[in-house]
Amino acid sequence: xxxxxxxxxxxxxxxxxxxxxxxxxxxxxxxxxxxxxxxxxxxxxxxxxxxxxxxxxxxxxxxxxxxxxxxxxxxxxxxxxxxxxxxxxxxxxxxxxxxxxxxxxxxxxxxxxxxxxxxxxxxxxxxxxxxxxxxxxxxxxxxxxxxxxxxxxxxxxxxxxxxxxxxxxxxxxxxxxxxxxxxxxxxxxxxxxxxxxxxxxxxxxxxxxxxxxxxxxxxxxxxxxxxxxxxxxxxxxxxxxxxxxxxxxxxxxxxxxxxxxxxxxxxxxxxxxxxxxxxxxxxxxxxxxxxxxxxxxxxxxxxxxxxxxxxxxxxxxxxxxx
Numbered sequence: 580x581x582x583x584x585x586x587x588x589x590x591x592x593x594x595x596x597x598x599x600x601x602x603x604x605x606x607x608x609x610x611x612x613x614x615x616x617x618x619x620x621x622x623x624x625x626x627x628x629x630x631x632x633x634x635x636x637x638x639x640x641x642x643x644x645x646x647x648x649x650x651x652x653x654x655x656x657x658x659x660x661x662x663x664x665x666x667x668x669x670x671x672x673x674x675x676x677x678x679x680x681x682x683x684x685x686x687x688x689x690x691x692x693x694x695x696x697x698x699x700x701x702x703x704x705x706x707x708x709x710x711x712x713x714x715x716x717x718x719x720x721x722x723x724x725x726x727x728x729x730x731x732x733x734x735x736x737x738x739x740x741x742x743x744x745x746x747x748x749x750x751x752x753x754x755x756x757x758x759x760x761x762x763x764x765x766x767x768x769x770x771x772x773x774x775x776x777x778x779x780x781x782x783x784x785x786x787x788x789x790x791x792x793x794x795x796x797x798x799x800x801x802x803x804x805x806x807x808x809x810x811x812x813x814x815x816x817x818x819x820x821x822x823x824x825x826x827x828x829x830x831x832x833x834x835x836x837x838x839x840x841x842x843x844x845x846x847x848x849x850x851x852x853x854x855x856x857x858x859x860x861x862x863x864x865x866x867x868x869x870x871x872x873x874x875x876x877x878x879x880x881x882x883x884x885x886x887x888x889x890x891x892x893x894x895x896x897x898x899x900x901x
Contacts, residue, residue, distance in 0.1 A: 583897040588620040594846065595621065596701045597838050598693055598728075600628040600670070600686070601831060602709035602757065603655075604647035605638040607808035609708050610655055611786075611891070612831035614801055616706070617659040618894040619839035623701065626689040627652045627667045630709040631674070633757050645669045645686075658801040659898075670713040674758035678768060681719035682712065690717040694724035703728040704838045708831035710734075710757025715764035718771060725771040731837050733830060735762070735777045736865065738878055741854065742779035751865025752778050759865055767860025767870055774837060774853070774877045781830035783882050788813075788825045790888070798895025829888075833879070836887040850883035 599616055601609035616624060629648030632639055639647055649669040656665050670686035681687065690713060694703060705728050707714060714732075717724055734754030737744055755762045765771060786795075788810070796806035813823050833851075842849040857873035 583900050584618065584894075587894075587897060591620040593621060593623045594701065595623070595838060595841075596625050596693065596699070596703045597622045598626045598628065598690060598703070598705050599624060599834070600630055600705060600707040600709060600713055601652075602630045602632050602644065602648055603651040604629070604644050605632045605636060605709075606830075607805070607812060608827070608829050608831045610651065610808050611795075611805055611829050612706075612708060612834050613652060613655050614659060614805055615832060615835045615891045615894065616839060617656065617661055617665065618898065619835060619890075621841075622704075622839045624665050625693045625703075626686075627656065627665055628686040628689065628713055629667065629669045630686070630707075630713060631670060631672050631757070633674075633710075643672055645672045655801070655804070658799075658804055671716070674710065674712050675715060675760040675764065678760055678764050679719070681716035683716065683720060684713070686713040687717040687720055690714070691721045691724060694727040695721070705730045706834040706838055707731065708733040708834055709754055711755075711761035711765045712758045714771070715758070715761035715769070718769045719764065722769070725769055729772045729774060730765070731774045731776070731834055732765075733776045733781050733834065735775055735861075736867070737777055737779045738856070738867065741878065741880055742777070745778070745782065748778075751861075755861065755865050759861060759863070762861050762865075766858055767868075770874055772874070773858060774879065776833045776837075776879045776882070780879045780882055781833060782828055784829045784832055784884055784887070785826040786829045786888065788827070790892075791827070794892040795895060797899055798892075799899040799901075801898060802895045832887055832891070833882050835891075836882060837879070840883075840886055840890060848879075848883075850886055851879055852881040853877050853879045
């Protein structure tokens with residue numbers, strides 16, 4: 580490990596565990612989040628799960644998107660110098676067929692094994708920036724995990740009275756739409772505690788192209804890899820007449836902010852704002868529906884993007900300084 584990062588780890592012992600679950604063969608914001616998490620010493624990354632995309636997704640139209648996601652994640656783990664230290668596994672390549680039938684995989688086994696440990700008191704966060712297939716399947720296989728972890732999920736549409744949909748949006752929100760049935764299981768059927776970052780919140784995380792070039796790209800081989808992954812999207816979109824402007828939504832990065840960058844005393848993501856409401860479920864088109872006697876849901880409404888991005892830039896700088 581680089582000397583500068585080793586000093587950071589000496590100063591900051593881990594105080595939480597994190598399992599990362601993301602569709603790394605899709606939108607490259609997940610790669611940015613993964614790199615940032617791996618460089619954050621306050622959390623132990625216990626497993627990295629590659630999750631599937633919807634069939635025909637333009638980022639990866641193959642039928643093995645979970646396997647491709649795991650390979651993309653392993654590339655980042657290797658560039659961070661952690662190959663062999665952080666397990667990377669693939670989830671299911673398909674979504675749930677109904678609300679009662681789980682899909683067992685190495686990913687669900689990893690979630691269950693970590694959640695059911697009794698040799699540590701460190702809290703466990705399941706940081707998910709994708710569809711909820713693995714989370715739903717793990718709970719269906721072992722419902723007791725709900726008492727032993729907190730799900731931090733990027734996804735879901737705007738909540739009534741808190742925000743409105745973005746201009747031109749149609750259909751279910753992207754991550755929810757990857758596996759709507761799994762969303763119904765996790766929100767409507769399970770008792771898993773959830774911290775939700777819905778679409779209006781994750782759209783706050785705008786990273787400028789200038790920042791990407793000057794503050795991410797110079798971060799050694801890892802930073803250069805991340806910069807290429809994101810700038811490639813602008814080129815792909817431009818080839819089809821879609822121009823993305825000069826910002827990119829780093830929408831999965833709040834997973835780091837809310838788990839690794841909590842306050843020093845009374846640990847909590849105290850620099851971001853949330854409201855608490857009864858947990859809804861989803862109907863068959865991806866809109867919220869009330870659930871009788873629902874548990875409470877933490878909904879993030881404003882994110883501390885200053886802390887989130889400056890911390891990422893600083894850690895990439897430490898990596899490059901080695």
